[in-house]
Amino acid sequence: MAVLFVQIKCELGKAYDVANAIADAEIASEIYSTAGEFDLLVKFYVPPEDDAGRFVTGVVQQIGNIRDTVTIVTFKAF
Secondary structure, eight states, X not given: OEEEEEEEEESTTOHHHHHHHHHHHTOOSEEEEOSSSOSEEEEEEEOTTSOHHXXXXXXXXXXXXXXXXXXXXXXXXX
């Protein structure tokens, strides 16, 4: 499985709504609220045969009240 961390910037006041929508969709491994430029940090596992970019743009970014995302693709866990 490919591991993606996606930082999500939400519409003002909507971070909890976005986090709940992601949790309800059962697509994330972990969801954290964060301080700073982004509101959420979300960990996703994507099967290696799936396109990570299509997952982010076609699944994650389709959730309402998301303004921006930054995706971190990981290679190896230590």
